[in-house]
Amino acid sequence: xxxxxxxxxxxxxxxxxxxxxxxxxxxxxxxxxxxxxxxxxxxxxxxxxxxxxxxxxxxxxxxxxxxxxxxxxxxxxxxxxxxxxxxxxxxxxxxxxxxxxxxxxxxxxxxxxxxxxxxxxxxxxxxxxxxxxxxxxxxxxxxxxxxxxxxxxxxxxxxxxxxxxxxxxxxxxxxxxxxxxxxxxxxxxxxxxxxxxxxxxxxxxxxxxxxxxxxxxxxxxxxxxxxxxxxxxxxxxxxxxxxxxxxxxxxxxxxxxxxxxxxxxxxxxxxxxxxxxxxxxxxxxxxxxxxxxx
Amino acid sequence: xxxxxxxxxxxxxxxxxxxxxxxxxxxxxxxxxxxxxxxxxxxxxxxxxxxxxxxxxxxxxxxxxxxxxxxxxxxxxxxxxxxxxxxxxxxxxxxxxxxxxxxxxxxxxxxxxxxxxxxxxxxxxxxxxxxxxxxxxxxxxxxxxxxxxxxxxxxxxxxxxxxxxxxxxxxxxxxxxxxxxxxxxxxxxxxxxxxxxxxxxxxxxxxxxxxxxxxxxxxxxxxxxxxxxxxxxxxxxxxxxxxxxxxxxxxxxxxxxxxxxxxxxxxxxxxxxxxxxxxxxxxxxxxxxxxxxxxxxxxxxx
Numbered sequence: 001x002x003x004x005x006x007x008x009x010x011x012x013x014x015x016x017x018x019x020x021x022x023x024x025x026x027x028x029x030x031x032x033x034x035x036x037x038x039x040x041x042x043x044x045x046x047x048x049x050x051x052x053x054x055x056x057x058x059x060x061x062x063x064x065x066x067x068x069x070x071x072x073x074x075x076x077x078x079x080x081x082x083x084x085x086x087x088x089x090x091x092x093x094x095x096x097x098x099x100x101x102x103x104x105x106x107x108x109x110x111x112x113x114x115x116x117x118x119x120x121x122x123x124x125x126x127x128x129x130x131x132x133x134x135x136x137x138x139x140x141x142x143x144x145x146x147x148x149x150x151x152x153x154x155x156x157x158x159x160x161x162x163x164x165x166x167x168x169x170x171x172x173x174x175x176x177x178x179x180x181x182x183x184x185x186x187x188x189x190x191x192x193x194x195x196x197x198x199x200x201x202x203x204x205x206x207x208x209x210x211x212x213x214x215x216x217x218x219x220x221x222x223x224x225x226x227x228x229x230x231x232x233x234x235x236x237x238x239x240x241x242x243x244x245x246x247x248x249x250x251x252x253x254x255x256x257x258x259x260x261x262x263x264x265x266x267x268x269x270x271x272x273x274x275x276x277x278x279x280x281x282x283x284x285x286x287x288x289x290x291x292x293x294x
Numbered sequence: 295x296x297x298x299x300x301x302x303x304x305x306x307x308x309x310x311x312x313x314x315x316x317x318x319x320x321x322x323x324x325x326x327x328x329x330x331x332x333x334x335x336x337x338x339x340x341x342x343x344x345x346x347x348x349x350x351x352x353x354x355x356x357x358x359x360x361x362x363x364x365x366x367x368x369x370x371x372x373x374x375x376x377x378x379x380x381x382x383x384x385x386x387x388x389x390x391x392x393x394x395x396x397x398x399x400x401x402x403x404x405x406x407x408x409x410x411x412x413x414x415x416x417x418x419x420x421x422x423x424x425x426x427x428x429x430x431x432x433x434x435x436x437x438x439x440x441x442x443x444x445x446x447x448x449x450x451x452x453x454x455x456x457x458x459x460x461x462x463x464x465x466x467x468x469x470x471x472x473x474x475x476x477x478x479x480x481x482x483x484x485x486x487x488x489x490x491x492x493x494x495x496x497x498x499x500x501x502x503x504x505x506x507x508x509x510x511x512x513x514x515x516x517x518x519x520x521x522x523x524x525x526x527x528x529x530x531x532x533x534x535x536x537x538x539x540x541x542x543x544x545x546x547x548x549x550x551x552x553x554x555x556x557x558x559x560x561x562x563x564x565x566x567x568x569x570x571x572x573x574x575x576x577x578x579x580x581x582x583x584x585x586x587x588x589x590x591x592x593x594x595x596x
Contacts, residue, residue, distance in 0.1 A: 012498065016392050017401070023389065024408040027470060030423050031411075033434055037426070048437050096316035099309035100596070107309045108302075114596055117316065120324030123577040126569025127549075128556045129330025133323060149323040152316045158596055182308035211416035214531065218557060229418050236422035237535050258432065265422045272414050279414060280407060283474070 409470025
């Protein structure tokens with residue numbers, strides 16, 4: 001297309017790019033600001049000197065945070081939660097999605113069980129009955145409280161089910177003729193063909209476990225069992241009581257409730273930032289295609 | 295015939311075995327709580343349990359309705375949720391159309407990478423960020439106000455501002471990710487349509503109006519219809535983390551009310567009743583929205 005750009009076209013392009021850049025900056029700068037505060041001394045932060053670059057650069061806030069028992073304990077709980085939760089999520093998702101992806105001829109109860117799962121996504125008993133059930137099954141204050149109630153993410157299951165259904169039927173037929181059973185077909189044929197979809201679901205399940213905070217907050221009575229985000233909720237949104245008791249004036253010049261909060265917010269973001277390039281690679285192809293087939 | 299059926303059932307056995315773990319988990323944590331709904335019609339006492347607690351009929355619902363705050367909470371929920379739905383639909387569509395006009399691929403990718411990010415951060419983290427930057431005394435937004443010698447607005451502590459702060463910050467978190475679905479739809483528009491329009495001398499604006507918009511219309515209709523299910527979802531995760539006592543009058547929503555009554559004040563039955571009210575209405579709306587989506591754009595969940 002070789003045609004000369006008109007003035008109007010150029011103005012449009014400039015305005016369009018400016019607006020988009022502003023939108024992108026609005027997403028980016030608040031995070032940079034928090035990062036800058038976390039690396040600044042509390043005196044500089046208090047005097048409102050910090051903008052987008054740390055003032056009186058110091059690592060004291062981070063040193064304080066990583067030595068803080070409540071912080072690293074909750075970090076450990078969060079890691080444990082992801083390591084246990086993701087494989088369980090994936091196993092249950094795959095095991096449910098595969099049979100339900102079959103045609104009604106091959107698996108007559110398919111529609112019944114599909115609705116059995118989907119109804120729970122559309123209708124629920126609300127907070128109190130949910131809490132009571134978990135309480136009655138004896139999971140309070142146990143890591144399993146954060147894993148078992150959501151062990152089968154129904155939305156992910158639908159995405160994978162739709163993906164399985166999109167695979168060519170001939171592949172399965174060929175395997176059946178070769179005498180392969182359903183388990184073999186699932187493990188040797190379907191799973192290898194679904195790697196991008198599975199990668200997307202692994203990442204989403206991991207992000208979901210990492211980011212969940214409400215269940216930890218109400219299902220754990222002992223704060224030592226809080227995962228990181230629940231712990232953060234108590235110190236970031238409320239006040240960090242541990243800091244109030246510090247008497248060391250020297251230290252308080254360097255760190256404050258605010259710089260420590262910002263440091264903790266940033267540390268909690270790191271795993272997401274690390275996973276982010278992968279997330280971006282997969283979610284467009286894997287998830288959008290799977291969930292909306294119009 | 296019987297032999298055929300038996301053979302078929304035998305072939306189905308692996309499918310049933312595969313479903314067992316999912317069925318157990320969903321039965322326990324998805325269906326047993328549905329049984330717990332009876333608490334809404336009881337004066338539930340933990341010591342007696344659901345089987346022995348006395349029945350009270352619709353008393354809990356009447357009590358909830360008679361509380362002075364209930365109507366306000368319902369209004370707040372609808373107000374915040376509807377504004378979020380409207381802004382949450384329009385913004386991603388506009389941004390995707392704008393991104394679609396960016397011809398420099400590298401620039402486009404960088405912008406996309408940045409605007410997707412907030413979607414993946416939890417409301418705990420983003421509330422922490424927002425509480426800090428919006429603080430009138432120490433936050434950067436407060437400083438900007440002072441720079442222009444204006445009195446800083448307390449976006450999170452002023453009851454007039456709070457609902458709008460919730461709507462705008464929600465759009466801020468999700469607009470980028472919301473573009474994914476429209477951008478995917480945009481790539482599937484036949485390039486020949488654009489070439490034909492160009493031949494006919496259609497301007498950029500005309501091409502957007504007559505090629506691009508009709509091209510993404512089915513997805514726009516779908517997202518609009520599916521958003522209907524969220525009319526009572528004002529966003530618990532967000533509001534719970536940013537609400538404070540001075541903005542209850544405009545910021546308290548059904549979900550925060552259920553949480554406070556149920557788990558803080560231990561009024562299990564009333565909280566269950568309010569929760570049930572919300573579930574029933576949401577379920578009705580979701581059913582209607584799925585039906586409409588099916589009728590209008592042939593959308594099926596599976």
